[in-house]
Amino acid sequence: xxxRLFLLHIGPGAVDVSSMTEALALGxxxxxxxxxxxxxxxxxxxxxxxxxxGLKRKQVEGAWSRLCRRARKTRxxxxxxxxxxxxxxxxxxxLAVDGLADFRVVLxxxxxxxxxxxxxxxxxxxxxxxxxxxxxxxxxxAAQVARIALMEEEARLDRRLAKVTRRYRxxxxxxxx
Numbered sequence: 001x002x003x004r005l006f007l008l009h010i011g012p013g014a015v016d017v018s019s020m021t022e023a024l025a026l027g028x029x030x031x032x033x034x035x036x037x038x039x040x041x042x043x044x045x046x047x048x049x050x051x052x053x054g055l056k057r058k059q060v061e062g063a064w065s066r067l068c069r070r071a072r073k074t075r076x077x078x079x080x081x082x083x084x085x086x087x088x089x090x091x092x093x094x095l096a097v098d099g100l101a102d103f104r105v106v107l108x109x110x111x112x113x114x115x116x117x118x119x120x121x122x123x124x125x126x127x128x129x130x131x132x133x134x135x136x137x138x139x140x141x142a143a144q145v146a147r148i149a150l151m152e153e154e155a156r157l158d159r160r161l162a163k164v165t166r167r168y169r170x171x172x173x174x175x176x177x
Contacts, residue, residue, distance in 0.1 A: 005029075005152055006071060006103035007145055008096075009081040010088075010120070011110035013134065017081050020142035027146025028153075029077045032070035042067045043084030046096045068099045077149050078103070086117060093119040106152060108145060110134050128152070 007029060009015060017039075021031050041063035044053050050060050071078040085096060086109075097105055107124040109116045112134040121129070130148050132141070 003102065003104045004075075005077040005106050005149055006100050007077065007079045007106045007108055007149060008085070008100075009079065009083075009108045009110065009141075009145070010086045010117070011081075011083050011134070012086055013110065014083050015081045015110075015141060016138045017079070019138045020079075020145075023139055023142030024079055024146055027077075027149045029079050029146055029149045030074040031079055032067060032074055034067060034070055038063060038067060039080065039082060040084075042080075043082040046082075046092050047084050047088060048092070049084070064096065064099055071100075072102060079145055086111070088117070088119050090119040090122065093117075093123055097123045104128070104152070106130070106148060108132060108148065110136060110141065 017031055024031065041055075041060040044050050044055065045060040045063045050057050053060075067080065071080065085093065088096070105124050105128065107116065107120055107129045109120075109129065109131045110133070111131060114131075115121075116129050116131055130144075132144055136144070
Protein backbone atom coordinates (compact mmCIF):
# COMPACT_ATOMS: atom_id res chain seq x y z
CA UNK A 1 0.00 0.00 0.00
CA UNK A 2 1.30 3.43 -0.89
CA UNK A 3 2.16 5.78 1.91
CA ARG A 4 0.06 8.88 2.17
CA LEU A 5 1.58 12.33 1.99
CA PHE A 6 2.11 14.58 4.97
CA LEU A 7 2.55 18.07 3.56
CA LEU A 8 4.31 19.97 6.33
CA HIS A 9 4.29 23.72 5.86
CA ILE A 10 6.99 25.68 7.63
CA GLY A 11 7.69 29.31 7.12
CA PRO A 12 8.45 32.48 8.94
CA GLY A 13 4.80 33.59 8.84
CA ALA A 14 1.60 31.97 10.07
CA VAL A 15 -1.08 30.81 7.64
CA ASP A 16 -4.87 30.72 8.05
CA VAL A 17 -5.46 27.01 7.46
CA SER A 18 -9.21 27.17 8.11
CA SER A 19 -9.74 29.23 4.95
CA MET A 20 -7.70 26.75 2.91
CA THR A 21 -9.63 23.53 3.57
CA GLU A 22 -11.95 23.73 0.54
CA ALA A 23 -9.16 24.44 -1.93
CA LEU A 24 -7.02 21.68 -0.41
CA ALA A 25 -9.90 19.22 -0.72
CA LEU A 26 -9.83 19.71 -4.51
CA GLY A 27 -6.35 18.19 -4.50
CA UNK A 28 -7.38 15.34 -2.19
CA UNK A 29 -5.63 16.89 0.80
CA UNK A 30 -7.24 17.08 4.25
CA UNK A 31 -6.39 19.03 7.37
CA UNK A 32 -6.44 16.99 10.60
CA UNK A 33 -9.41 17.85 12.80
CA UNK A 34 -7.88 19.93 15.58
CA UNK A 35 -8.24 23.42 16.94
CA UNK A 36 -5.66 26.16 16.46
CA UNK A 37 -4.27 25.61 19.96
CA UNK A 38 -3.44 21.98 19.15
CA UNK A 39 -1.35 23.06 16.16
CA UNK A 40 0.36 25.79 18.20
CA UNK A 41 1.08 23.41 21.08
CA UNK A 42 2.54 20.83 18.68
CA UNK A 43 5.00 23.41 17.35
CA UNK A 44 5.87 24.53 20.87
CA UNK A 45 6.40 20.93 21.99
CA UNK A 46 8.75 20.08 19.12
CA UNK A 47 10.75 23.28 19.60
CA UNK A 48 10.74 22.80 23.40
CA UNK A 49 9.83 26.44 23.85
CA UNK A 50 6.99 26.08 26.34
CA UNK A 51 8.65 28.35 28.89
CA UNK A 52 9.05 31.15 26.35
CA UNK A 53 5.37 30.74 25.45
CA GLY A 54 4.36 30.97 29.11
CA LEU A 55 3.17 27.37 29.28
CA LYS A 56 4.07 24.40 31.40
CA ARG A 57 5.52 21.31 29.79
CA LYS A 58 2.51 19.34 30.93
CA GLN A 59 0.24 21.58 28.84
CA VAL A 60 2.03 20.84 25.56
CA GLU A 61 3.30 17.31 26.15
CA GLY A 62 1.94 14.85 23.61
CA ALA A 63 0.48 17.52 21.31
CA TRP A 64 2.59 16.43 18.32
CA SER A 65 1.73 12.74 18.73
CA ARG A 66 -2.00 13.59 19.02
CA LEU A 67 -1.75 15.64 15.84
CA CYS A 68 0.00 12.75 14.06
CA ARG A 69 -2.72 10.33 15.21
CA ARG A 70 -5.42 12.68 13.90
CA ALA A 71 -3.58 12.87 10.60
CA ARG A 72 -3.57 9.06 10.37
CA LYS A 73 -7.31 8.98 11.04
CA THR A 74 -8.04 11.18 8.02
CA ARG A 75 -6.99 8.29 5.76
CA UNK A 76 -5.89 10.76 3.08
CA UNK A 77 -3.03 13.10 2.34
CA UNK A 78 -2.68 15.72 5.09
CA UNK A 79 -1.59 19.32 5.31
CA UNK A 80 -0.27 20.81 8.55
CA UNK A 81 1.13 24.30 8.95
CA UNK A 82 3.64 24.78 11.78
CA UNK A 83 5.55 28.00 11.13
CA UNK A 84 7.45 27.56 14.43
CA UNK A 85 9.41 24.66 12.93
CA UNK A 86 11.16 26.99 10.46
CA UNK A 87 13.83 27.69 13.07
CA UNK A 88 14.03 24.13 14.42
CA UNK A 89 17.38 22.55 15.19
CA UNK A 90 18.33 19.31 13.38
CA UNK A 91 17.41 17.30 16.49
CA UNK A 92 14.00 18.95 16.73
CA UNK A 93 13.35 18.40 13.03
CA UNK A 94 14.33 14.74 13.40
CA LEU A 95 11.93 14.41 16.33
CA ALA A 96 9.11 15.83 14.21
CA VAL A 97 9.84 13.49 11.30
CA ASP A 98 10.05 10.44 13.61
CA GLY A 99 6.38 10.87 14.47
CA LEU A 100 5.51 10.67 10.77
CA ALA A 101 6.80 7.18 10.05
CA ASP A 102 3.54 6.18 8.32
CA PHE A 103 3.73 9.08 5.88
CA ARG A 104 5.91 10.37 3.08
CA VAL A 105 6.89 13.81 4.31
CA VAL A 106 6.74 16.64 1.79
CA LEU A 107 8.15 19.93 3.02
CA UNK A 108 6.50 23.16 1.85
CA UNK A 109 8.57 26.21 2.76
CA UNK A 110 7.25 29.74 2.22
CA UNK A 111 10.45 31.68 2.64
CA UNK A 112 10.65 33.32 -0.73
CA UNK A 113 13.76 32.41 -2.64
CA UNK A 114 15.80 31.64 0.46
CA UNK A 115 17.01 28.04 0.67
CA UNK A 116 15.12 25.74 3.03
CA UNK A 117 16.47 25.49 6.58
CA UNK A 118 19.48 23.19 6.83
CA UNK A 119 17.87 21.26 9.68
CA UNK A 120 15.30 19.88 7.23
CA UNK A 121 17.41 19.32 4.13
CA UNK A 122 19.00 16.14 5.46
CA UNK A 123 15.67 14.67 6.55
CA UNK A 124 13.49 15.43 3.54
CA UNK A 125 14.87 14.73 0.09
CA UNK A 126 15.34 17.60 -2.32
CA UNK A 127 12.62 16.35 -4.65
CA UNK A 128 10.12 16.48 -1.78
CA UNK A 129 11.08 19.98 -0.65
CA UNK A 130 9.17 22.80 -2.29
CA UNK A 131 10.09 26.45 -1.75
CA UNK A 132 7.26 28.87 -2.47
CA UNK A 133 7.19 32.66 -2.56
CA UNK A 134 6.57 34.37 0.75
CA UNK A 135 3.42 36.34 1.49
CA UNK A 136 1.06 34.15 -0.53
CA UNK A 137 -2.64 34.56 0.15
CA UNK A 138 -4.18 31.50 1.83
CA UNK A 139 -6.09 30.59 -1.34
CA UNK A 140 -2.91 30.80 -3.43
CA UNK A 141 -0.98 28.67 -0.94
CA ALA A 142 -3.80 26.10 -0.90
CA ALA A 143 -3.74 25.91 -4.70
CA GLN A 144 0.05 25.43 -4.67
CA VAL A 145 -0.16 22.72 -1.99
CA ALA A 146 -2.90 20.90 -3.92
CA ARG A 147 -0.72 21.12 -7.05
CA ILE A 148 2.24 19.67 -5.12
CA ALA A 149 0.07 16.80 -3.85
CA LEU A 150 -1.10 16.02 -7.38
CA MET A 151 2.49 16.14 -8.69
CA GLU A 152 3.58 13.69 -5.98
CA GLU A 153 0.70 11.36 -6.85
CA GLU A 154 1.61 11.52 -10.54
CA ALA A 155 5.24 10.67 -9.74
CA ARG A 156 4.09 7.72 -7.59
CA LEU A 157 1.91 6.40 -10.40
CA ASP A 158 4.75 6.81 -12.93
CA ARG A 159 7.07 4.78 -10.69
CA ARG A 160 4.41 2.10 -10.31
CA LEU A 161 3.81 1.96 -14.06
CA ALA A 162 7.54 1.61 -14.74
CA LYS A 163 7.74 -1.24 -12.23
CA VAL A 164 4.79 -3.09 -13.79
CA THR A 165 6.22 -2.56 -17.28
CA ARG A 166 9.56 -4.07 -16.21
CA ARG A 167 7.79 -7.12 -14.79
CA TYR A 168 5.71 -7.50 -17.92
CA ARG A 169 8.85 -7.43 -20.10
CA UNK A 170 10.47 -10.08 -17.90
CA UNK A 171 7.46 -12.34 -18.39
CA UNK A 172 7.67 -11.95 -22.18
CA UNK A 173 11.34 -12.93 -22.22
CA UNK A 174 11.13 -15.95 -19.92
CA UNK A 175 10.71 -19.33 -21.66
CA UNK A 176 7.44 -21.16 -21.22
CA UNK A 177 7.51 -24.30 -19.12
